[in-house]
Amino acid sequence: MASAEFGRAVHRWRDRVSPEAAGLPAGGRRRAAGLRREELALLAGISVDYVTRLEQGRAAHPSAQVVEALARALRLSGTERAHLFRLAGLAPPGPETVPAHLTPSVQRLLDRLTGTPVAVYDASWTLLVANPPYAALMGDPSGWRGDQRNGVWRHFHGLGARVRHTPESLRGFEAALVADLRTAAGRYPADQRLRRLVEELRAHSARFAELWDSGAVGRHEAARKTIDHPQVGPLTLDCDVLTVAGSDLRMMIYTAEPGTEDAERLALLTVLGTQALAG
Template identity: 80%
Template sequence: MTTTEFGRALRLRRDRVSPEAAGLPAGGHRRAAGLRREELALLAGVSVDYVTRLEQGRAAHPSAQVVEALVRALRLDTEERAHLFRLAGLVPPGPDTVPAYIPPSVHRLLDRLAGTPAAVYDAAWTLLLANPPYAALMGDPSHWRGPERNSVWRNFVGPGSRARFTAAERRAFEAALVSDLRATTGRYPADRRLGQLVEELRARSDRFDELWRADAVGRHEAARKTIDHPRVGPLVLDCDVLGVAGHDLRIMVYTAEPGTRDAERLALLTVLGTQEMAT
């Protein structure tokens, strides 16, 4: 298979996906019903220039991560996902790797949570998809690349998040993340990317290495968090983690108790964030 065939397949699928189907507003004059290149690039987290080069056959050998991101952006089913991987000269990910495929039903779920911050993570806590309210609450993740999209990496060696913790809460949160990640490595021992992530974290973070050597296995689940937002101030929110049966995905949802100042601030920043993204 050639990159020209990949580019043609990518263009055909971009043309047939409407903005509404991809969770985008359809306003403004459009020459075609499908996605614009810049819209696909935004959804997939790659540059417009790279999408152009892929479609024109000038970019060779897209990585599995890029193909997976394009699959998610185009909301392809499992057969079309496998087809796009093969056109890129890649073997579709098998059962021994951490699943990154988001079924259409989960895409629709996030579309309907228009006023609720929600995001989809894989089993290794890599961010796959975030809706506009989540981006407004936690910061726009569209420019994050590589390990920056992984919550474990961000909390141990990266910039962290907007969540505020006491010292005790921080220790418990870190322990839960590491024990969860260790459980994931037990389910996917042959996943090379997962192994490389653990190796890098152990090499760069003494705290991660200490927790990893403790050999605890568990799950990171629901918690109440204080989010320090730069525009609306602190919000105390419930953070629930929902599992997607059969796909080993996690949906993280933030909600506020009705009638509270936190609920008012959450509604305000959701509106502000949506307006900024539309602009």
């Protein structure tokens, strides 16, 4: 059965990824060098029960989003990722769809920025991965599913972000979001998920529809942002958005000026985030 072969492949690749390679603490005695099921579930943003059923061949037809998340968590090469999609009975994503594959170089950057809040988004602002400091700073996204992982959808659905805005900065932020989405829609016209996202947002939000129809332009720039954190209070941080040439990935990175109270609060959050991941 294809589902059984899919499960065997996931299990085999899970065994070869060490927790250290995935940015996780090794933690105690282990029967195998690879990831535990609960660790793979955490990294992929799915339940442990679902990982178990997939590996045992008891869950058929995983979605493209689940397969993509597993491929990222398992650090598959492009060829292995395509093979996993085929085992799931899905066509591997082609050049006409928004890229969601973390390149090895981006993964290495994430591995080296363990003390810095970093999130990686695709061209449509769908969150692909957030490291523990980012989750501690901005809220844990591990339970988000489907459109909930899209930053544009979350903003125009009023699912509160912790970033403080002035009326002027809010207008600029919204214009940049919509402009980015329009650019992605033009670049990947065959991406059905992106087309459906735009249609849903236009129907739901008059503000989004106004910006979309007006052809509003904008772009994300480096900025100082204040994040209202429920535990440590406000932090004023530098936010940089880096676009990865050739893959259309966006890395959002928050840093603090050294020696400031903001830096101390960010360091505390980083410790809290690591402890939460290890717990």
